[in-house]
Amino acid sequence: MIRKEDTVARLGGDEFVVLLSDLSDNESEALEMARNVSQKIHSVMDRGIFVGDVVLNVTLSLGVALIGKDGETVDEALKHADMAMYNAKDAGRNCTKFYSRFNGRGAKEV
Secondary structure, X not given: OOOOOOEEEEEEOOEEEEEOOOOOOOHHHHHHHHHHHHHHHHHHHHOOEEEOOEEEOOXXXXXXXXXXXXXXXXXXXXXXXXXXXXXXXXXXXXXXXXXXXXXXXXXXXX
């Protein structure tokens, strides 16, 4: 699901970041790669987390932003991913939204 060149980090509370390295320079290919990873994360978490004999059901609201050729900084990408995540929460939770620079909010559900 996550490659050895990728990074997963906890930002705080219940917020985590997954940094996917070496995505395609082609934006649509990079989005597809990010979409595939988000679908895999949802698939794994949909199974539940086993703690002893208890199954914990977890839902995820994922926000995705790409750092592209537009000179976007890491801080801007995190802000954009955060905006997309809140859009996912507003859409009913347990989905993924992608930030679109065209409308300034999460644009597509996975």
